[in-house]
Amino acid sequence: MAIQILMPALSPTMEEGTLAKWLVKEGDTVKSGQILAEIETDKATMEFEAVDEGIIGKLLVAEGTAGVKVNAPIATLVEANESADATPVPVAAAAPAPVAAPAAATAAAKAPVEIKSAASPDWPAGTAMKTMTVREALREAMAEEMRANPNVFLMGEEVGEYQGAYKISQGLLDEFGPKRVVDTPITEHGFAGIAVGASFGGLNPIVEFMTFNFAMQAIDHIINSAAKTLYMSGGQMGSPIVFRGPNGAAARVGAQHSQDYSAWYAQIPGLKVVVPYSASDAKGLLKQAIRDPNPVIFLENEILYGKSFDVPVLDDFTIPFGKARIWREGTDVTIVSFGIGMTYALEAAEKLAADGISAEVIDLRTLRPIDYDTVLASVMKTNRCVTVEEGWPVGAIGNHIGATIMMRAFDYLDAPVINCTGKDVPMPYAANLEKHALLTTAEVIEAVKSVCYR
Amino acid sequence: MAAPKTAAKSNNSKEELLGFYRQMLLIRRFEEKAGQLYGMGLIGGFCHLYIGQEAVVVGIEAAAKEGDKRLTSYRDHGHMLACGMDPKGVMAELTGRSGGYSRGKGGSMHMFSKEKHFYGGHGIVGAQVPLGAGLAFADKYLGNDNVTFTYFGDGAANQGQVYETYNMAELWNLPVVFVIENNHYAMGTSVKRSTHSKTLWERGAAYGIKGEAVDGMDVLAVKAAAEKAVAACRAGQGPYILEMMTYRYRGHSMSDPAKYRTREEVEKIKSEKDAIEHVRDLLLQGGHANDDDLKAIDKDIKAIVNDAAEFAKDSPEPDLAELWTDIYA
Ligand SMILES: Cc1ncc(C[n+]2csc(CCOP(=O)(O)OP(=O)(O)O)c2C)c(N)n1
Ligand SMILES: [Mg+2]
Numbered sequence: 001m002a003i004q005i006l007m008p009a010l011s012p013t014m015e016e017g018t019l020a021k022w023l024v025k026e027g028d029t030v031k032s033g034q035i036l037a038e039i040e041t042d043k044a045t046m047e048f049e050a051v052d053e054g055i056i057g058k059l060l061v062a063e064g065t066a067g068v069k070v071n072a073p074i075a076t077l078v079e080a081n082e083s084a085d086a087t088p089v090p091v092a093a094a095a096p097a098p099v100a101a102p103a104a105a106t107a108a109a110k111a112p113v114e115i116k117s118a119a120s121p122d123w124p125a126g127t128a129m130k131t132m133t134v135r136e137a138l139r140e141a142m143a144e145e146m147r148a149n150p151n152v153f154l155m156g157e158e159v160g161e162y163q164g165a166y167k168i169s170q171g172l173l174d175e176f177g178p179k180r181v182v183d184t185p186i187t188e189h190g191f192a193g194i195a196v197g198a199s200f201g202g203l204n205p206i207v208e209f210m211t212f213n214f215a216m217q218a219i220d221h222i223i224n225s226a227a228k229t230l231y232m233s234g235g236q237m238g239s240p241i242v243f244r245g246p247n248g249a250a251a252r253v254g255a256q257h258s259q260d261y262s263a264w265y266a267q268i269p270g271l272k273v274v275v276p277y278s279a280s281d282a283k284g285l286l287k288q289a290i291r292d293p294n295p296v297i298f299l300e301n302e303i304l305y306g307k308s309f310d311v312p313v314l315d316d317f318t319i320p321f322g323k324a325r326i327w328r329e330g331t332d333v334t335i336v337s338f339g340i341g342m343t344y345a346l347e348a349a350e351k352l353a354a355d356g357i358s359a360e361v362i363d364l365r366t367l368r369p370i371d372y373d374t375v376l377a378s379v380m381k382t383n384r385c386v387t388v389e390e391g392w393p394v395g396a397i398g399n400h401i402g403a404t405i406m407m408r409a410f411d412y413l414d415a416p417v418i419n420c421t422g423k424d425v426p427m428p429y430a431a432n433l434e435k436h437a438l439l440t441t442a443e444v445i446e447a448v449k450s451v452c453y454r
Numbered sequence: 455m456a457a458p459k460t461a462a463k464s465n466n467s468k469e470e471l472l473g474f475y476r477q478m479l480l481i482r483r484f485e486e487k488a489g490q491l492y493g494m495g496l497i498g499g500f501c502h503l504y505i506g507q508e509a510v511v512v513g514i515e516a517a518a519k520e521g522d523k524r525l526t527s528y529r530d531h532g533h534m535l536a537c538g539m540d541p542k543g544v545m546a547e548l549t550g551r552s553g554g555y556s557r558g559k560g561g562s563m564h565m566f567s568k569e570k571h572f573y574g575g576h577g578i579v580g581a582q583v584p585l586g587a588g589l590a591f592a593d594k595y596l597g598n599d600n601v602t603f604t605y606f607g608d609g610a611a612n613q614g615q616v617y618e619t620y621n622m623a624e625l626w627n628l629p630v631v632f633v634i635e636n637n638h639y640a641m642g643t644s645v646k647r648s649t650h651s652k653t654l655w656e657r658g659a660a661y662g663i664k665g666e667a668v669d670g671m672d673v674l675a676v677k678a679a680a681e682k683a684v685a686a687c688r689a690g691q692g693p694y695i696l697e698m699m700t701y702r703y704r705g706h707s708m709s710d711p712a713k714y715r716t717r718e719e720v721e722k723i724k725s726e727k728d729a730i731e732h733v734r735d736l737l738l739q740g741g742h743a744n745d746d747d748l749k750a751i752d753k754d755i756k757a758i759v760n761d762a763a764e765f766a767k768d769s770p771e772p773d774l775a776e777l778w779t780d781i782y783a
Contacts, residue, residue, distance in 0.1 A: 008493035011709030012500060044711035051490050070495055162642035162714065185612035185648040186579050186640055214578065217613070252498030252550070254561040256577035425777055429561030430550035431498065432771040 002057055002082060004073040010039060010046045012251045013302060017041045018066040019074060028056045036075070042306045043167055054079055122284060122312070122319050129310040137279035137311055138168050138244075138300065141286035142206060146176055149204060152290055153180040155195055156208030156245075165210045166246060166305060192218030192243070196225045196295075199241040204290060209245035212261050212299060226295035227270030242289045244298035247275075248340060248390050249427055251303070252434060258427035260391035262339065265297040266367040267395075272296045272321055273368040275339035279309035281365055284319030291318070301340045322369035326378070330360035333448050334378040336401055337388035338364040341439070344420070345388045348444035357452055367397060375401060376409050383414040384451040388444055393421040415451040420444050466674060468742040474516070474673045475733045476751055478508035481532040482730060483759045484541055485704075488531065488548055488562075491763060492708050497548045501562045504532035506703035509729035510635055511536040513676025514603055514696075517684045521598065523589045525573035525582045526605035528563035529635075529702075533605065537570045541758055545766035553769030557776060579640075580613030582606060583632070587623045590630035590692070601687045605633045609640020611654045620661040620693075629687035631680070632658070632695045635670070637702040642714040655697035665695030671727045701727070 007017065018040040024030055035047045057076035061068055068074065132140075146152045153176075158165045160173040160183040173181040184191040188209065195205040209215040215222065222243060230238030249258035265273045272294050276282040282300070289296040327342070328349050337345040342363050349359040360378050364370060379385050385405055387398030398419030405417055423437045485503040492501050504511075507529075515536045518524075526533045534544050539555065547554025547565050555565045565575040573589060576582040586604025593600040610616065611634055623630055634654050638645055651657060655665035664686065668679040676698065683694035701723045705712045737743040 006494065009495045009498075009708075010493070012498060014709075041709065043709055046709070046711050051493070158642055161647075165641070183643065183647065185643070186609045187612050187614065189614050217578070217580075250499075252561065253500055254564055254577065255559075256564065257500070423777065425781055428559045428772075428777060429499065429547075429556075429564070430558035430772050430776075432774065433550075433559065433777050436774060436777050 002076050002078045003052060003054070005036070005050075005075040005077055007061075007068045007070050007072045007074050008039070008048055009070045010048070011041045011043050012253055013043075013306075014041045014070060016067050016069045019061050019063060019068050020045060022059055022063050024056050026056050026059055030054065030056060030077070050077075052077060055082075057082070057085070120280075120325070121323075122280065122325070123314060123317065128313040130313050131308050132279050132311050133306055133308050134276070134279045134282045134300070135166070135168055135305040137283035137309075138286055139170060139172070141283045141290070142169070143172060143175065145287055145290040146172070146180060149290075151202065152204045152206065153182060154206045154208060155182040155184060155191060157184055157186055157210050159183060159208050164208070166302060168300075168305070169208065188214050188217035189221065192221040193225060195241060196221050196239050199226070199239040199295075200229070200237055204240050206242045206244060206290060209243065211257060211302075212245050212247040213257050213259055215243065215245070215261070222265075222271075222295070222297070223268055227268050230294070231270060238293060239295045240293045242286070242292075242296045242298055244286070244289075245300060246302040246305070247299035248301050249303075249422075249434075249438060252429060252431065254429045255426035260389070260422065262299055262367055262389065263391050263395055263397050265299070266370075266397060266400075268368075270295065271368060272366065273299070274321065274366050275299045276365060277304065277339055277342040277363050279307070280311045281319060281325070281363075283311055284317050285321070285365065288318040288321060292321070299339065304340055304343075319365070321366045322371050323365070324371035324374040325363045325365055326360065326374065327363055328359065328361040330358040330382065332358045332382055333360070333384040333386060333452055334375065334382045335359050335361045335386050335388060335444070335448065336364060336375055336398070337361070338367065338397070339390070341388040341390055344439055344441045344444050347441045348388075348448060351441070351445055352448055355454075357448060357454065359448060364397075370400075372404055372408070376405065379405050379409050380412045383412055384448075385413075385417045386420060386444065386447045386451055387417065388420045388439065390422050390439055393419060393424050396421050415453065418447040418451055420447050466736075468737075468740075470516075471733055471737050471740070471742055472751070474512055475730065475737060475748070476755065477512045477515075477536060478673065478730045478733065479751065479755045480541070480758065481508045481511070481535050483755050484535060484545070484762065485531060487759050487763050488545070489704070489708070491545075491549065491766070496767065497562065498550065499561055499563075500528065500707045501548065502529040502707045503704045504529055504702075506723070506729075507635060507637060507670065507700045508532060509673040509676055509732075510633070510670045510698045510700055511605075513673040514631075514633060514680045516673075516677040517680035518601070518603070521571070521600040522603065522684075523571040523573055523586075523593075523600060524603040524605070525576065525586050525589070527579065527582060527607060527610065528575070528577050529607070530563070530565060530575045534565060534567070534570075534572055537567075537572055539567050539570050539572060541762035542765040545762040546769045549766040549769070550771065551766060551769035552772045552776075553765060558772040559776065559780065580606065580610040580615050583610065583613070583616045584619045586632075587619045587628050587630050587693070590623070590628040590687075591626065593629055594626070599688045600629065601684050601692070602630045603633055604630055605635055607640060608634065608636040608638065608645050608654060609643065609648065611636075611657075612648055617657070617661075620658055620663055623693040624658075624661045624663045627690060627692055629690075629692040630694075631683045631687060632663075632665075632693060634695065634697040635700055636697055637700045639702065639706070639714065641706045641710070642712075644714065653697060655695045658695040663693055663695055665697065667697045667699060670698030670700035671723075671729045671732065673729055673733060
């Protein structure tokens with residue numbers, strides 16, 4: 001009986017992939033375990049093994065095809081005495097999507113919302129732009145700063161020979177060599193401490209945590225050693241260091257691997273805290289972070305790594321800390337967010353516009369320092385505010401924004417500030433529960449309607 | 455054919471060898487099925503397969519008695535099957551369904567069974583090591599003779615908390631067997647690239663802990679070493695370190711392009727050192743079983759695994775109210 005071979009899911013965040021290369025052809029006999037194809041995922045090129053044995057009937061997807069959806073049929077497998085055209089029985093649990101389903105449609109649906117505000121203040125009007133992913137922007141920022149300053153080096157688990165667990169450091173070992181791209185054992189507390197010591201000694205380390213969940217092993221050095229030394233030494237010496245890596249929930253990786261640390265680090269005097277959303281911010285702010293004489297926590301997001309944005313083509317492009325970006329101007333309500341929260345904020349604003357509510361969307365970009373003035377000016381105009389973040393509700397950044405507005409713009413408020421956050425639970429693994437634990441666009445819309453009394 | 459590593463005429467009984475064969479095969483077939491379900495999108499997130507390392511848990515469990523405890527990292531499916539947890543409940547946790555051991559809330563990396571004394575399933579590399587010593591601390595405090603098997607990887611062996619634990623475990627003579635599963639790689643980092651120590655078990659000597667390296671592809675050797683370690687712990691002479699030399703056949707997790715080792719290296723181990731082939735040879739050469747007997751076992755195991763997969767697909771997703779339960783006792 002002929003069966004379909006389906007496009008496999010090869011990483012937690014993979015929804016589609018590129019069928020890079022077929023290693024079998026029609027008519028080949030394959031054994032279970034044999035490599036059938038090379039598939040490019042959002043993270044890597046992977047070999048795809050046969051599960052069943054049989055003869056390759058038809059290859060349904062041509063080599064080099066991009067945007068092949070997970071579970072779409074990519075080939076048929078027939079038995080020895082069967083015609084190659086035998087009608088296959090679908091084997092997927094989920095209904096397989098048609099192969100021809102245009103990937104462009106979904107790509108477009110996920111593309112970032114257009115910037116509605118006037119020209120960005122971050123670069124001169126008329127600057128040439130190019131499209132790149134957040135991942136590429138981060139890599140460019142590190143490479144440029146490493147070229148410019150020989151004392152900048154990268155250290156962390158799998159950053160070198162493996163080319164980065166999330167491919168952020170891809171190619172850096174080749175360009176800069178093992179002296180400046182340092183693979184470490186799994187020893188977060190130790191290498192974070194060594195890096196802080198190196199920063200005392202005149203170097204500018206970039207420490208990559210494979211994810212910020214593992215920075216918990218190193219939290220003492222981040223806070224007690226890096227953040228406080230300038231103060232404790234009466235200003236004699238500090239720690240010019242960047243701690244970076246993915247933060248927050250990825251997809252289905254469970255309670256110990258899904259946590260947003262934005263509010264935690266934002267609590268610490270002596271640290272600077274950056275949470276970029278777009279690729280241009282990722283690039284400009286990371287370059288700024290590497291040059292900053294203070295310890296900087298740079299919180300990335302795995303789900304944003306593969307998203308594309310316009311980035312200015314400039315020789316030396318940095319973005320100062322403490323300047324929020326207005327992504328969308330509006331008059332009825334101010335939505336304040338940062339990092340991945342911006343995806344919900346912008347999506348909500350788009351949908352609210354259709355309902356006749358004009359939302360101004362502010363991306364804080366840095367949580368330490370925080371740009372109160374931009375938020376306050378906006379709230380004084382709109383008289384309403386909703387904050388959006390993926391972290392937990394108690395001690396959230398939104399709590400602090402709400403309190404600040406209350407103290408400095410109380411008379412301008414027409415409604416209490418609402419904080420939209422992740423649910424107050426550890427992250428569950430089950431797909432349906434995870435969806436409910438995370439923040440949703442619908443919740444943001446509801447909050448906005450509520451402060452607008454609609 | 456695997457080159458037998460213990461003498462072909464082993465003293466082990468037919469029943470014991472058949473039992474090892476069944477248990478190791480169950481783990482392997484279970485893991486292959488899990489890999490397939492992952493490819494179909496029925497399992498999400500991280501999924502770390504145990505294929506290749508089966509002899510370690512099966513040999514260790516052969517030295518355990520009721521009341522003994524065990525815990526490990528995220529690469530935990532084999533440990534759960536070996537201590538007698540139900541394949542259906544394990545697979546349903548992998549698919550995130552209400553029939554899973556954590557009712558879908560933990561996932562592949564975070565499963566527990568009070569009944570089988572399985573204390574997880576830990577996602578933070580090295581964190582289970584002091585926890586395991588803590589379980590042993592409790593047993594010693596309570597005055598029973600239980601032992602805790604604390605499994606961790608060669609990569610985890612570099613975490614500082616391992617050495618803090620060694621020091622206290624020896625200082626207080628805790629009944630804990632540290633089982634280092636040295637599969638030669640921590641993600642893409644080979645042991646050689648992460649330490650200049652010649653062995654991992656000898657590091658215990660700095661704290662006065664006894665230990666040894668063991669051929670972790672030979673279930674009989676594993677069992678013999680485990681019995682020695684357990685006897686020491688039960689006699690109040692713990693802790694003990696066993697460094698299991700083993701190998702993982704698959705990538706680190708499902709999304710590992712595995713460019714750090716050659717296909718030939720993997721194939722060589724598979725063809726020369728495979729733990730299941732080894733026991734199969736002992737059974738056939740020792741006249742304990744013939745091909746048909748083993749085929750019958752294969753068929754049996756396949757049915758158990760298929761049932762587990764069906765259960766894991768059919769079991770409903772957890773009730774949405776579960777989002778808010780189990781946060782506080
Ligand atoms: C503290 C911490 N750092 C990093 C990681 C990411 N990580 C998960 S598994 C792993 C490799 C561990 O290798 P090893 O201990 O040898 O166990 P194996 O996977 O080989 O079973 C790494 C780096 C983590 N989960 N926790
Ligand atoms: Mg390992």
